[in-house]
Amino acid sequence: MDNLGHLNLSYAPLWCVLLAFVSAILPWVNAEILILSLAAIAGSPAELAVLVLIATAGQMAGKCVIYWVARRGCVFPSAWMARRMERWRGRAVARPSSSIMLVAASSLVGIPPFFAMSVVAGALKMNFGSFFVAGACGRLVRFFALAFLSGAALRLVGQ
Numbered sequence: 001m002d003n004l005g006h007l008n009l010s011y012a013p014l015w016c017v018l019l020a021f022v023s024a025i026l027p028w029v030n031a032e033i034l035i036l037s038l039a040a041i042a043g044s045p046a047e048l049a050v051l052v053l054i055a056t057a058g059q060m061a062g063k064c065v066i067y068w069v070a071r072r073g074c075v076f077p078s079a080w081m082a083r084r085m086e087r088w089r090g091r092a093v094a095r096p097s098s099s100i101m102l103v104a105a106s107s108l109v110g111i112p113p114f115f116a117m118s119v120v121a122g123a124l125k126m127n128f129g130s131f132f133v134a135g136a137c138g139r140l141v142r143f144f145a146l147a148f149l150s151g152a153a154l155r156l157v158g159q
């Protein structure tokens with residue numbers, strides 16, 4: 001973009017990964033706003049794709065922190081909740097593909113919120129590799145769609 005040419009954007013990848021990481025940990029920091037803004041600072045579709053990959057990596061790094069904190073330190077407030085979580089864990093183990101699809105859907109569309117699914121996946125001791133791959137794939141598709149739709153909208157407005 002010509003109007004942004006005077007800005008030093010060499011720090012864009014660093015800020016992108018940091019903001020994506022923070023947005024993964026603090027749910028009120030919106031990753032989608034970050035992603036929508038990337039089209040305005042990227043000089044080309046290739047740069048946009050790299051920034052989306054960087055944002056996805058930052059987002060998943062944060063979600064992995066949430067997963068591991070929940071997996072290692074989840075203490076249930078009551079015996080009833082502990083029994084319920086054990087029942088859910090049994091179902092997740094019996095049908096791992098359902099758990100993987102739920103994480104993928106959550107990371108793709110945000111329902112249920114991916115923050116909450118990261119906590120639940122950790123608390124249920126879901127296979128970490130499955131959690132990571134499903135979450136990263138969903139986030140990557142979501143972020144690419146948002147970034148490139150935003151870029152298309154900017155090109156339409158600019159014409």
